Amino acid sequence: MRITALAGGVGGARFLRGLRHALDQRSLDRGVHDATPHTSADPGGPGSDASETAESPPHTLSIIGNTGDDITLFGLRVCPDLDTLLYTLGGAVHEQQGWGRAGDTRRVQEELLAYGAAPDWFGLGDLDLATHIIRSQWLGQGYTLSQVTARLAERWGLPDRGIELLPMTDTPVETHVVLAGDEPSAVHFQEWWVRMQAQPPVERFVVAGMDRATAAPGVLDAIRNADVILLPPSNPVVSIGIILGVPGVRDALRGTTAPVVGVSPLIGGAPVRGHADACLSAIGVEATSAAVAGLYADFLDGWLIDPADAGMSLGGTEVAVYDEALLMTSVEKAARIADAALDLALDLAGKR
């Protein structure tokens, strides 16, 4: 089974780590050679298809990561969402924080600040900095962000586990926030999100560079050729919304025959994590699970919601109520939620 997901940072990464666990469990439960819609049509048996041997994971996961959060700090290119995905899926994330490396220190950044460098509001651990240094070096050598990300993913063992991490675009883009007020002013998304804690009201989001961006290699095919497409409970505006703005992505989602199933990032009108409500307010959308689903109405087939939101109905989209709170408080809970989203998708495809 080929699954493709669009993802932001912490929420997306936790969901996808759970999904990978759920997929591994499915393979174990059902055996490797007849596990999936994709392989069930395959005669199976030794030698029938080299790509379907027991060594390669029977379910593959392509992740299209948001790069709108990307920022250049201390001259180094930082890709917060891609890094959170790498560290979380690679088993190296700072679990409580949700981003950055477990057991990291801040020796280098303290030195940078001692030199009078800015900013101090974006925390960069020492281990984390190594990622930004090597990424910047490779980008400087002419490799694309896709190529760089693939090399980073190797180190975290993602290909071996059937995970492909694709930046949404290789074109440098940055989400900027135009602040509401009499004086026009704009800040980088990270400055608004991290330093200002998403407090100042937003006039609008602008994705600098998107006008010349194209989808990175593999992105549109990952949508077109998927068996299932999942939207993790990532921020609908500044994560999923930014990916949907990459030319061709939304059209590919509308056109694909695969079921598209999303997991609500809101529970009873409040975001599980982050400042999704402030982002929705900025684009004039109500902070409800139904309103978020409405943003995806043109391609969304299924929507998994929290019991607190039970009762909503969406035209053209199948709503499923999860059997407990939609909270990814552990890998196991995230795996169960991912499993439920996958079941919904397979039901919609008539394949379960």
Added chain:
Amino acid sequence: MRITALAGGVGGARFLRGLRHALDQRSLDRGVHDATPHTSADPGGPGSDASETAESPPHTLSIIGNTGDDITLFGLRVCPDLDTLLYTLGGAVHEQQGWGRAGDTRRVQEELLAYGAAPDWFGLGDLDLATHIIRSQWLGQGYTLSQVTARLAERWGLPDRGIELLPMTDTPVETHVVLAGDEPSAVHFQEWWVRMQAQPPVERFVVAGMDRATAAPGVLDAIRNADVILLPPSNPVVSIGIILGVPGVRDALRGTTAPVVGVSPLIGGAPVRGHADACLSAIGVEATSAAVAGLYADFLDGWLIDPADAGMSLGGTEVAVYDEALLMTSVEKAARIADAALDLALDLAGKR
């Protein structure tokens, strides 16, 4: 008194730290307002010259640092000699090692190596990396190496102590080593020096970029306007020799009226530190104190040597034998050696 020195890395830095101590001691011993040849002609007294108040050090030290060792590692611009000067004069150097930061760790570099980055033979501590990151950022923003170095020096308190650190040139240059052998091959100086431990015989040194280099702002004036010029016991080929190759530097040394006094980097035919013998051999010069002085013959006025080398005579250069071994094994010993070099210079100028 305005002193100008040409300097490489560890030996130069230790000598100049000693010199700064010696100069501070001279100011204390003699009082601030009539301490020096430069100020003795000054009527003195309050208000006579704002630059000669008690707040500004009465003796200033301009250091022209070698940048031929500079190298780009992990995409970051590393200036080993300038950094050794900054850290040593700033009181932050790793004393036993002679370079790098005291109490440094290698967390970032270990991560870089885990990502498959190279090289592993050049040690970069975490605190040290902050210097390279911020330097690279500032260079990327369009500041010159002189401007960047001045900003770094601020952090280490050098201006407050009357020390000006000037890179020899703002043009990126790199000393490369053409290795002897049937197959022509060249490596960066650092690779030959650090990884190969200066073992492979050298065909010649080539300074890439020197053909378009110009002296950095202030360098030639620091030589022309000095009261005393000192050559620390730095490597005569790959440190002092490289600086002498910057257009205008050698001419300025020949033309200045200030006494030029050097301290021998060799004792009884062996370098005190580093691989000066291998470097001298590469340029076909005997590894003796006299032969090194011969490299400077066209501008050298005084030469301070170890007792082991007593008896040499140099045409046109006054030779002084130091009263103990010419070893800078402590700050105090380095200060005494610097003081002796300074005395020799003042004698030659008839000013002591």
